[in-house]
Structures are given as C-alpha cells and as structure tokens.
Amino acid sequence: MRALDRDFTEETATDIVLGRNEACSLPRLTQIMAVLVPHLHAVVRELDLTSAEWMAAIAFLTATGQISSDRRQEFILLSDTLGVSMLVDAINNRKLDDVTPSTVLGPFHVDGAPEMDMGGTISLDGRGEPLLVEGRVLDERGVPIEGAVLDIWQTSEDGFYDTQDPSQPDMNLRGVFRTGADGHFWFRTIVPASYPIPNDGPVGKMLAALGRHPMRPAHIHFIVSAQGYDALTTHVFLAGDPYLSSDAVFGVKEALIRDVLTSTDAERAAARGMQAPFKYLDTDIRLQHEAATLSQGPQE
Structure with a gap:
C-alpha cells in the first residue's frame, strides 16, 4: 500500500x-x-x-433544498438575502450611465406569460386600485426602439404573486407587450403592494435570527429585450414606500424609483380606458446596445 x-x-x-x-x-x-x-x-x-456548527450549516442547506419546488426557489431567496444575487448582477451588467440600471430577477418570474395588445390590462381579476403605466423604450441616446419586448409581472394589492395565491387566476398580473415604431408602451394594472419574501422556511428563520425584516418595497418587474441590445432585467419601485432603504434583497436603486401620481385629465383617461381621476406611473426604459454593436457604433 x-x-x-x-x-x-x-x-x-x-x-x-x-x-x-x-x-x-x-x-x-x-x-x-x-x-x-x-x-x-x-x-x-x-x-x-465546531462540528456542531458545521452540522447545523448542513442541516440549513438541506432544509433549503427540501422546501424548494417548481413554485418556490429557496436557494434564490438565500442568494438574494445575502446580497449575492445583486453582486452577480452588478458584475454581469456593467452599464453605461445613460441606460436603465438592472436589478434582481427574483424567484417569481414565470415563462409563457400571455402576449397582449398594447394598452391591455394584466389584472385578470379586477382587484385593487387601477394604475396606468406608460413610457418608452429607448436606446442610450434616446432613440425609440421598435419591436422591444416587455415581460411584466407584479404582486396583487395584498402583496401576493399568482403562484403564491390560489384565489388568483393563473397568469394574473403578468403580460408581454411589444413596442411599435415610436418605442411607446402602456398597459393597465393595479397599484402593487410591498410584501414579505416567503419567510416560513430556513431563509426566513435566518433573517429573524439576524434581526432583519423580510419585506420588499412595492414594485413592478420588467424584462425588456430587443434585437441588437442587451436584455435588461429591472424593477420600477414606487416612491414613498417605507421599505425602499431596507429592501430584504438589496434590489433598490435610486434611478428605479418613480412617483405614482393622480390625474384628473378626462381626455387621457378616456383614451386609456380609465375613469378620471386615475393613478398613473410614467417611466422610460433605456437599453444598451450589445457590446459587438457598440464597438461598431450604434446603428441608425
């Protein structure tokens, strides 16, 4: 031997x-x-x-795997709450100053959301305070992008995604929209709520032990893509939310915070299928040309 x-x-x-x-x-x-x-x-x-501490760590990771399923990803929550997801995002999304910042995907994105006509409503059950979201998809210089695809999802008025709440219809508060030549987009939804990340599992226990809350500020998720541009995963956060400075997953960036305003413009309300007065949120989204395209110079 x-x-x-x-x-x-x-x-x-x-x-x-x-x-x-x-x-x-x-x-x-x-x-x-x-x-x-x-x-x-x-x-x-x-x-x-100590051996006992290492076994406790193994038990924690085992429980994290056991509670994960096709509808809940506890390891993403662990990554998010430790700041790893946002650090990886920052490293992999070094952007120009003139484009919209990225942020975490989160564990509640679902593939296959329905593609809708521009101006459609993603609220299938009609619960909550109506909200108009409107803006443009632009490039670094402010040129409109035609054919940009926006994949959008958010929580209900009481802070749950459809995958968490059996009382909601499938694909509630989810939709896919495609911009025309002017890069303009608009859709109808409801005002989202701040909410706790799932905290009944090992990650929730970890946060409690650390003296941290599990709350995320109210936001709307976007994945925006277009040919010749880097895809963007981002949020729009609602100004005034009490959790903006203590987001459990560190996802808030100042440039992503928007005001929800009230309009009494009856003409705009009628054009958007709403009743005055109504809540609205305006936000433009700027994409960055792919590196290969940038090296050649942006195309007109």
Missing part, C-alpha cells in the same frame, strides 16, 4: 484538496475551485468552526 505523502491537518488541508483537484480538465471549474476551496477553508479556520 502506498504511504500517504502527508497527513490531512489544519496546515496541510487546503494544499491537499487543491492537489487532489489537479486532474480536472475543465479550465473554468479548475479556476473556481482554486478560489473557492481556500476561501472556504479560511472561513472554517478563522471561525474555529
């Missing part, structure tokens, strides 16, 4: 694990493990971690 080159100790642990990984033929995985293992071992050493 071949003798061990050296024993696995506090001092040798990291080098031994890295040496065992040297046969990996995947360059990116090799790079990741070469960074991850030393950092993970450094945490264990710095904390002088």
